[in-house]
Each structure stands twice: as structure tokens, then as C-alpha cells.
Amino acid sequence: MAFDLERLLRPHIRNIKPYSSARDEYSGKVGVFLDANENPYGSLTGEAFNRYPDPYQQEIKEKLAPIKGVKKEQIFLGNGSDEAIDLLMRAFCIPGLDNIILLPPTYGMYEVSAAINDIAIKRVNLTEDFQLRVEAILEAVDKHSKILFICSPNNPSGNKMDRDAIRYILSHFKGLVVVDEAYIDFSDEPSFITELDNYPNLLVMQTFSKAWGLANLRVGMAFASEKIIRILNLIKPPYNISGLTQQKVLDSLDRAAEIDNLVDIIRIERVFLEEELDKLHFVLHVFPSDANFILVRMNNARKVYEYLIHDMIIVRDRSKVILCEDCLRISVGTREENQQLIEALEKFEPIIKNL
Ligand SMILES: *Cc1c(COP(=O)(O)O)cnc(C)c1O
Secondary structure (H helix, E strand, C coil): CCCCHHHHCCHHHHCCCCCCCHHHHCCCCCCCCCCCCCCCCCCCCCCCCCCCCCCCCHHHHHHHHHHHCCCHHHEEEECCHHHHHHHHHHHHCCCCCCEEEECCCCCCHHHHHHHHCCCEEEECCCCCCCCCCHHHHHHHCCCCEEEEEEECCCCCCCCCCCHHHHHHHHHHCCCEEEEECCCHHHCCCCCHHHHCCCCCCEEEEEECCCCCCCHHHCCEEEECCHHHHHHHHHHCCCCCCCHHHHHHHHHHHHCHHHHHHHHHHHHHHHHHHHHHHHCCCCEEEECCCCCCEEEEEECCHHHHHHHHHHCCCCCEECCCCCCCCCEEEEECCCHHHHHHHHHHHHHHHHHHHCC
16 A cells, blocks of 8 residues: 555645744854844743753653654654644645544544644544444545544543554555554553554654653654654744753653553552442443543443532543443542542442432
């Protein structure tokens, strides 16, 4: 199958000249910098925030590339994964004409971003156990289908998608396949990053928001061919990741070896929660999770949600989402938080019996 990136790209993007920032034209670190209209005296914070940050986050990419097993030219960093999702739509989808393919139930941002960009959505529901309906997906494709989003492990269901099914789609869909791996660190499944060389139409998204515990900083990663990454860098706002954020990400990458410990603790807590939830009489099904949250089907999910809110425990009500009827999505907390949740639910058991 021939993947033609030039053909996929919106025609006007091919001719865009990138904004050349002051920091692009001279990248040395020492000198008298009178090129960017910065305040030479510093700022009121007393910290060195007066200079514009590196627009391409080179130091981060140098540290991240060996960790992920890619070249640094294969990495894009965005203001959250949200930015990458939006840029992909703007690069490849013509408003009012092209469409993307979504596989509900899935992450809500794909749909929001498509709506903002006036891009049509074709939906192919997952199976009852949240796997890909490969043939139905490929049948939904038309000549205006530009991007297909596969979330694995999937939000809100928590499961990973069958690897061979993803491979089959990659080799039969002529558009871009985005594999969103926001939760991959919590899974035994290896990342699809290792398949980038085999599939020129593959883009893998990851994030610093979940396992890395940096949701507040807003840093998302995209891994793809150098050509695709060049396009994202071409159309992004020049200084999309602040210098303060870059520093904190660098500090975290210096301690990357410790991330496994963080993840292990969360996985242990996930098992604890799964077992405790399973014991509750009103719980109908605890879906297997490869993520840091659990989808749980129960009697009267909405009532349970409201009851928990009353106890100041906030979970995510997914009971109105397709294939998630009567389900709540519960993030794995600390042991103390998880115990508090379970105690609240146990207290609720006799009440729910009489509903
Ligand atoms: C949380 C999440 C992200 C991360 O988004 P950021 O903008 O990087 O915080 C991406 N994809 C999915 C499916 C998620 O659940």
C-alpha cells in the first residue's frame, strides 16, 4: 500500500513558510541578545524568565529520543496532547469536506477538536468488549477520510486493543492512523513506537500527564516519521512549551529510571481496587484495565455517582456513553483514597438494594 503524505496534506500547507523566530536565526547560547525585544533586566519574580524558550525543545528531545528509541527528529512536543490532535486536523483535514474516523466509546477531545475545525466525523462503535471492528472500520472509509484515531489502552474502557487488528488497519487505511497511548505506561503491551519504521502512516501519541504525573504542565508527545513531525513543527505556535515547563520535564527525564516505581504502585492499587469493587453486590462487571482507571458497570450507576459526590468523592459518570450504559469510570487513587471510596460504596450497599 502506498502512503502518499503529500497527497494527504492540505494543499495550502505545502506552501507555508515557517515563522522564523529570533531564536531560530541564532541558536548560540552566549552573546549580547538584542534580537527578541525581551526585557534585559529580568522579571519581578527574580527568576530568569525574561528570555524566550527554545521553540523546538532540543534538550528534552535529546534526552527523550534514546528513552523512546527514536531519532529526535521523530518527536513533536505539544501543549498537551490536545495541541497535537488539533494540529493534525488542521494539517490534513479540509473543513467542510474531509472527515476523521472515531471508534466510540473513546476519548472526547478528538470529537471536540473536529467540531472546532468543522471536520466531519464517521463513527464505528467498538465491540461489546471494546475491541476494533476491523472490517466495519475499513468499510466506513471514503476518499475524504484523512485520520483514524485508535486509543489504546482505551479511555474510558481501559483495555488495550488487539495488536494485529491495529496492524491490519495500518496496512489497509491510506490515511494517517493515530494510536493514542496516553496510558501505555500502565500496560504490559509494548508501545507502537517500535512499529514506526514499518508504517509511514503511523503517529503515536503519548503524554506527560498520566504516568509522569505532570498533567498541570501540559506536555504531550507525538512520534512519527521525520516528514510528519516536520509538518507539525511548521504549523505550531513558535513557543508552544514554556521554558519553566521545559525545565521541569528535563528534571523528570533525569529521573526517568524511577518512573517504573511510580507505575508499579499504581498498578498494585489498581488490583486492590478491582478486587474490592468486585466484592460489592451492586457491581455487575469490573472491566479489565490496562490503564490507571477502571470502568465499572453497576446497578443504578447515576445514583451511585450522586451518592459519592455527596460524600465528596468524585468519579466520572459514563453511564450515558454508548456501550458504557450504567458505568462509572474510577481513577486509581492512593491506598487511602481507594479505601475511602470502597468504604463509601459499602455503606451504600443496603441503600441501593431498596432502590
Ligand atoms: C488524558 C489523555 C490524554 C492526555 O492529554 P493531555 O492533553 O496530554 O493532558 C490523551 N489521550 C487520552 C485518551 C487521554 O485520556
